[in-house]
């Protein structure tokens with residue numbers, strides 16, 4: 052089975068293929084007729100897929116010009132099943148086996164309501180129950196702790212939102228082709244981003260491997276990246292991890308800081324860079340190890356500079372690379388076999404994946 056590291060190195064190829072096939076994947080799925088009267092978008096997803104949705108959210112909002120909400124499928128299916136005809140509903144399940152999404156999609160279909168399901172597996176239960184499937188445009192990821200799938204989901208959502216924004220008249224052809232050019236530029240830089248990330252991890256591994264708790268802090272498009280850090284570290288390393296939005300961390304969670312927390316900011320060097328600097332200054336007084344992953348440049352010697360200058364809305368496409376690589380490295384140092392389920396009886400008992 053390919054490892055998380057293998058899948059991170061496949062991201063360049065997967066992104067390129069999705070970009071090449073974008074018209075076939077999404078153009079025919081969305082048109083004036085389907086989008087007639089649509090005034091907002093609701094996305095349902097769990098785990099990494101939900102993190103990917105948060106990572107894409109600021110870009111989607113900008114390009115579609117619509118309010119976009121991300122909801123928990125279980126709460127929606129059990130408590131909030133009021134359908135809006137002016138909402139475009141989208142369910143994401145990369146693997147296609149998540150019970151909560153399948154259950155929700157079934158309820159939509161039974162009520163004759165339209166919902167699109169984004170998945171990579173055309174033989175999955177989610178595919179079977181969905182009348183409107185969107186393909187992620189990548190092969191099924193064998194590794195259950197997804198990395199490439201999370202990243203490709205972000206790109207898929209970017210492309211879907213540009214298509215919608217263009218049809219709705221919120222995004223001009225020129226703006227769309229400028230974004231596509233920026234995305235291609237990012238794809239070309241992936242090998243260098245991987246090298247920089249690996250070097251940073253190697254240089255600091257003695258600190259990282261002793262972490263008892265890892266706190267990720269992001270904002271804008273890297274809020275989703277910080278959530279993905281929480282998911283991936285928890286799943287693969289098995290230590291406690293939080294993924295917080297910058298201001299959210301400052302409203303309560305900071306009071307629970309521990310001197311031996313490992314805190315990593317994910318800073319796209321955008322709108323809230325100054326707020327990162329202030330919180331960093333405070334945390335340095337109380338926490339031994341505070342790091343910043345920067346899109347470009349760095350202010351402290353031990354930080355990571357990914358050397359990518361681009362619109363901050365696109366940052367989640369590449370800023371998760373060091374997060375995934377660090378999760379993998381720490382999991383291996385802990386001796387965790389990611390190919391074997393830590394709790395094989397879990398799905399049998401809970402039927403959380405079907």
Ligand SMILES: O=P(O)(O)OC[C@H]1O[C@](O)(CO)[C@@H](O)[C@@H]1O
Pocket residue numbers: 097098099100143144145146147148149152195196197282286
């Ligand atoms: O997108 P899917 O396939 O529904 O999976 C969501 C989540 O399920 C897991 O595979 C396991 O719970 C997570 O790693 C992932 O984030």
